Amino acid sequence: MRMTDRDLEGWTVLFDLDGTLVDSAPDLIGTLNRLLVEEGLPPVEMEAASTLIGSGARALLVHGFEAAGADVERARSEALFERFLVDYAGHIADGSRAFEGVVDTLERLKARGAVLAVATNKRSDLSELLLEKLRLRHHFAAVVGPDRVSARKPSGAHLVEAVRTAGGDPARAIMVGDAAPDAQAARDAGMACILTTFGYTPVPVEDLGGDVLIDAFEDVEEAIDGLLADFYVSRALRG
Structure with a gap:
């Protein structure tokens, strides 16, 4: 099966927290x-x-x-x-829950060799507490809030430093988020960006400039596959 092929080895997938992984x-x-x-x-x-x-x-x-x-x-x-x-x-996990499909998707991505990390503007200790309460923390190589980087989203430095903290290569990273800071940070860092349509954004998600929009978290994996196909085709065309 594809999920045992380790075909995502060398890639890092960054996730925003609120509105992307968790309905908080x-x-x-x-x-x-x-x-x-x-x-x-x-x-x-x-x-x-x-x-x-x-x-x-x-x-x-x-x-x-x-x-x-x-x-x-x-x-x-x-x-x-x-x-x-x-x-x-x-009260951090009284009513907050992971969106449907989060656990299965994270497990599949890890099985395929991806390094997973959280890049959030929520303070790191609160982010880790929430993830621990929801039994999600073990999926991530790093949880990187604004207190652990030189600049917070929408600065691309947040994403670049988060990838490096997780042990990954910023040139092979994808951001998954739900709002303008995620899209802007990805653009600033030169990373592809997947945006959810079920998150928290005052601006219509269609106007944020994401590379792919997804209506359910289960669609993350297919979106990543499409972005990687484009990446390898572009690299092949460049010779």
Whole structure:
């Protein structure tokens, strides 16, 4: 069978976390709403806030305060941000779940020889905690948040350094994400990019410039095969 051929040996596949591997909106918005209620403000609707998840906790807090017509300067305070992180760490996997097909797909890619890593703008310790809680951490050679690189997504440096941390070659790497920072970082790093249509993005995913769009995580493997076919054809044509 193909999955035992090790035909992905030498390739690294990078994954964004929130909105790509894991549907983490329930717990992120849950933390946001608990803090808003503590501040005497109304909670936000899940759908309204979920597209901001890729922008981080600070953007979520600002959105919550803006939606309530409250002073956004309070939303930007370090004390509130720290409260957000503490609450979130305590509820990080209450409702969050891996998207359907994630485990099987990761296992197949590893069986074919690919090195897998996570490149996320979520802090590394929180990312690892979430992956451990969901029993996904062992699939990845590295989990690389913004605190472990010289520049975060959308900088390509994040992806390049993540690949190297995992022991891979940045010239043979593919990014799988769901939002603009993923697509921009891949473009900056000269990597191909697969984008999910089920993630968290305020901009239509069709407008982000990904090389391939997928509607289900199970489609990642086929998308990778297509990109690699193009890679080897182009290399052959260059002689």
